[in-house]
Amino acid sequence: MNRFALPTVLAAVAGIVLAGAGCSLKPQRSEARAAEPKYVFPHAPHVEGEVACVACHAGIADAKKLEAGVRHVQLPKTPSKDDRCSGCHDTDVSVEVPARSDPFRIRIDHQQHLAQVKDCRTCHQKLPEVGDARAPAPPMATCTSCHTHQADFNAAKCTPCHVDLKGYVPQTAFTHAGNWTKVHGSMARPTAESCAACHDQTSCAECHASQVTAARPSVIFPEAVDKGFIHRGDYVSRHIIDARADPASCRSCHGSAFCYACHTEQGVTSSAVNVRDPHPVGWATDTGPNGHGAAARRDILSCAGCHDNGASSTCVACHQMGGVGGNPHPRAFLKRHADEDPTREPMCSACHTFAP
Amino acid sequence: MIRQTLLLAAVAALLAAPAVRADTVEASSTTLLLLGQEPRYRGGSKPELVTVAPVFEILTITARDIENGFSDDLRIVLSTWGAIDLAERRWDAGTNGGRLSGDVTTGYVQAKFLERRLTLRAGRSMIATGVARMMQLDGGHAVVVVPISRAQLSVSGYAGVPTSQRFQTRDGVKSWNPVGGTLAYGGRVAVGLPIPGIAGRGLELGTSANVVTDGDETVREEVGADFRLQPFKRSNLTLAGFGTFSLPERRLAEVSGAVTVSATSKLHVTADARHVEPSLLLSRNSILSVFTTSVWTEVGGGVTYDLGRGLSTGVDLHVRAEPGADGSGSELGSDARARVSWESGPTKAGLELFNLDAYANGYFGTRVWARRTLGKAFVTGDVLGTLFRDDVNGQGESITGTLTAGYQLPLGFTAVLSGSAGMTPYLEQNYDLMAKLAYNQTYRTAEVR
Numbered sequence: 001m002n003r004f005a006l007p008t009v010l011a012a013v014a015g016i017v018l019a020g021a022g023c024s025l026k027p028q029r030s031e032a033r034a035a036e037p038k039y040v041f042p043h044a045p046h047v048e049g050e051v052a053c054v055a056c057h058a059g060i061a062d063a064k065k066l067e068a069g070v071r072h073v074q075l076p077k078t079p080s081k082d083d084r085c086s087g088c089h090d091t092d093v094s095v096e097v098p099a100r101s102d103p104f105r106i107r108i109d110h111q112q113h114l115a116q117v118k119d120c121r122t123c124h125q126k127l128p129e130v131g132d133a134r135a136p137a138p139p140m141a142t143c144t145s146c147h148t149h150q151a152d153f154n155a156a157k158c159t160p161c162h163v164d165l166k167g168y169v170p171q172t173a174f175t176h177a178g179n180w181t182k183v184h185g186s187m188a189r190p191t192a193e194s195c196a197a198c199h200d201q202t203s204c205a206e207c208h209a210s211q212v213t214a215a216r217p218s219v220i221f222p223e224a225v226d227k228g229f230i231h232r233g234d235y236v237s238r239h240i241i242d243a244r245a246d247p248a249s250c251r252s253c254h255g256s257a258f259c260y261a262c263h264t265e266q267g268v269t270s271s272a273v274n275v276r277d278p279h280p281v282g283w284a285t286d287t288g289p290n291g292h293g294a295a296a297r298r299d300i301l302s303c304a305g306c307h308d309n310g311a312s313s314t315c316v317a318c319h320q321m322g323g324v325g326g327n328p329h330p331r332a333f334l335k336r337h338a339d340e341d342p343t344r345e346p347m348c349s350a351c352h353t354f355a356p
Numbered sequence: 357m358i359r360q361t362l363l364l365a366a367v368a369a370l371l372a373a374p375a376v377r378a379d380t381v382e383a384s385s386t387t388l389l390l391l392g393q394e395p396r397y398r399g400g401s402k403p404e405l406v407t408v409a410p411v412f413e414i415l416t417i418t419a420r421d422i423e424n425g426f427s428d429d430l431r432i433v434l435s436t437w438g439a440i441d442l443a444e445r446r447w448d449a450g451t452n453g454g455r456l457s458g459d460v461t462t463g464y465v466q467a468k469f470l471e472r473r474l475t476l477r478a479g480r481s482m483i484a485t486g487v488a489r490m491m492q493l494d495g496g497h498a499v500v501v502v503p504i505s506r507a508q509l510s511v512s513g514y515a516g517v518p519t520s521q522r523f524q525t526r527d528g529v530k531s532w533n534p535v536g537g538t539l540a541y542g543g544r545v546a547v548g549l550p551i552p553g554i555a556g557r558g559l560e561l562g563t564s565a566n567v568v569t570d571g572d573e574t575v576r577e578e579v580g581a582d583f584r585l586q587p588f589k590r591s592n593l594t595l596a597g598f599g600t601f602s603l604p605e606r607r608l609a610e611v612s613g614a615v616t617v618s619a620t621s622k623l624h625v626t627a628d629a630r631h632v633e634p635s636l637l638l639s640r641n642s643i644l645s646v647f648t649t650s651v652w653t654e655v656g657g658g659v660t661y662d663l664g665r666g667l668s669t670g671v672d673l674h675v676r677a678e679p680g681a682d683g684s685g686s687e688l689g690s691d692a693r694a695r696v697s698w699e700s701g702p703t704k705a706g707l708e709l710f711n712l713d714a715y716a717n718g719y720f721g722t723r724v725w726a727r728r729t730l731g732k733a734f735v736t737g738d739v740l741g742t743l744f745r746d747d748v749n750g751q752g753e754s755i756t757g758t759l760t761a762g763y764q765l766p767l768g769f770t771a772v773l774s775g776s777a778g779m780t781p782y783l784e785q786n787y788d789l790m791a792k793l794a795y796n797q798t799y800r801t802a803e804v805r
Contacts, residue, residue, distance in 0.1 A: 238754075245691070
């Protein structure tokens with residue numbers, strides 16, 4: 001397959017997927033949610049009057065699942081003549097309960113729960129009143145008062161109870177507060193599967209997969225001015241300072257060849273077609289603190305941005321055994337590798353020759 | 357390439373088949389035209405400026421909870437892009453030449469089995485846990501969770517090829533992946549000890565190993581350990597730590613730890629420390645890996661405070677011990693940041709100050725940004741200026757500004773126009789323009805069961 005075939009295939013796949021989704025599924029739009037009618041039924045006086053919930057929500061006791069558009073509400077048509085209502089209602093009240101289509105965010109079997117819990121108020125501690133846009137969802141504490149969820153949480157088993165966790169804000173564990181960008185890696189490393197309960201890997205890849213992204217996030221999303229993108233603005237001028245101040249930070253996302261690709265275009269690698277030497281005069285021969293040896297000892301990753309060519313690195317020309325460069329290894333190197341067989345290490349043979 | 361093509365065909369077949377339905381499908385499409393300048397050196401005394409004008413099409417589709425007869429929460433995730441350079445090739449188009457480029461940023465199929473205790477993932481994904489350190493690979497990943505009394509044992513394993521740019525060479529010398537190579541495999545064993553209380557309370561202890569090879573040469577051989585502890589019943593105080601040991605070099609490559617806590621509902625505190633040997637992040641088949649043992653150590657923390665009325669502020673300070681001029685000894689440096697942000701109705705604004713004082717150089721910078729929503733329209737502004745301690749390319753300062761305007765169109769589309777300009781050490785004057793048409797939509801079916 002030639003190199004243009006894959007993008008073509010991807011575009012075709014995307015077209016098929018979008019077309020298929022558009023034909024069979026209904027999009028959930030913010031406008032649709034906003035258009036949901038407000039509640040019209042005063043729950044508070046009925047709770048105070050100790051009217052049984054099932055007087056109006058008769059079907060809920062048999063509901064094995066929640067369904068969008070199905071609310072299990074059936075108000076008595078003539079309250080003044082209904083024994084459950086006539087104690088308060090002298091005349092018939094006409095309340096038109098509007099239809100609702102908002103999807104539920106949790107999955108629950110009311111039939112199973114009501115058989116054991118009995119009292120609806122155990123979970124539904126707050127009810128919607130007239131004018132409310134939404135019914136308050138029972139807090140998760142009502143679930144955990146019976147269900148032990150620590151194990152499920154650690155295993156990231158949020159579904160099937162939660163449809164998904166999109167839009168929820170972590171409150172207890174993993175609170176994304178403070179300088180979350182700085183510490184999120186440390187927090188995620190032991191429990192990445194928990195992160196995956198909310199975040200698909202597309203979210204991680206925008207920043208962490210620099211080798212395959214289209215462009216850096218601050219270029220694709222210039223309107224996201226409140227996001228903590230680290231490569232904003234004229235980052236190319238700052239990158240050399242950041243790289244020398246904390247080289248490991250760059251290396252967590254960028255390999256040497258990534259740096260090399262740009263440095264070659266700028267003519268600062270030894271293999272560029274037109275080469276300009278970025279090093280000061282005397283760089284190669286100065287054995288003091290201003291020479292290349294001291295710089296390499298201090299920060300080898302900066303060297304790697306242009307000179308990381310495996311065994312064929314430019315360093316080998318001078319530093320191979322018998323070469324003018326001398327022994328480049330730090331003191332601890334030979335001690336650490338003294339008991340190894342150098343003939344079995346391909347990198348050793350780049351500079352060392354061994355008797356057969 | 358064959359494997360990737362088969363994966364894409366499977367994705368297409370699954371999503372297009374009328375019998376398959378997903379509870380949630382998120383789709384986004386972004387068409388992006390950039391127009392700007394990049395420096396190129398073609399000989400002579402200084403680089404010349406060339407005009408680049410790439411057009412991107414970026415597609416992301418995520419389908420979750422796909423109904424099927426063999427697994428739970430079958431999930432298909434695909435994020436991909438293609439681009440054509442209308443003028444000069446931009447530098448990150450790849451390394452093969454040519455005006456067309458494209459890649460798969462993320463693409464995997466994931467399913468859960470055995471009452472969701474076994475998770476299998478295949479495709480292009482990242483390995484985030486343990487010593488794999490967010491390595492992206494084309495391969496497979498399995499996680500199984502086994503309950504043992506009140507604890508749980510988690511065992512995971514992965515194998516694949518470290519992802520390379522634009523489907524090009526994967527060897528360690530030419531791959532843009534920081535762990536380039538032709539094969540990677542490893543795994544993690546962890547014990548989770550949940551403690552009754554708020555969700556997430558407990559201890560997680562893990563140990564992991566990661567091996568990457570480049571042909572018959574070793575790129576990495578590491579073992580590591582990690583933990584996460586949330587000890588208190590009512591506090592979100594969380595401690596996490598990580599350490600990794602290089603087997604070929606027999607020394608610690610990295611040790612890090614972090615603490616976070618919400619002291620009050622308005623005050624959040626973080627502290628972190630890291631000790632790292634950057635040379636151990638080089639491939640072991642790089643000759644550069646045998647030249648140094650220099651170490652970097654960083655300690656610091658941050659505080660954010662909600663001042664009320666939409667105003668919040670934060671300060672971070674990290675002190676860094678860097679190697680001295682010849683790689684031995686240590687020099688102290690610091691990295692400090694302060695920010696204030698404000699939000700009121702349709703308006704957001706922020707001010708950031710940052711100062712880096714490092715051995716080699718340093719800078720002080722300021723950034724001011726704002727966003728205003730006007731019905732379905734929005735405008736944003738962003739100015740960033742930097743003063744360098746020592747000149748960069750003979751210049752002591754840099755300033756760039758960006759103005760962006762957008763409008764929410766019907767059917768989930770958004771149109772965005774953006775322009776930026778500046779004076780920088782590498783470009784006496786520069787400009788960039790961008791036009792973007794973005795589509796973001798979430799589709800749901802069978803909303804609730």
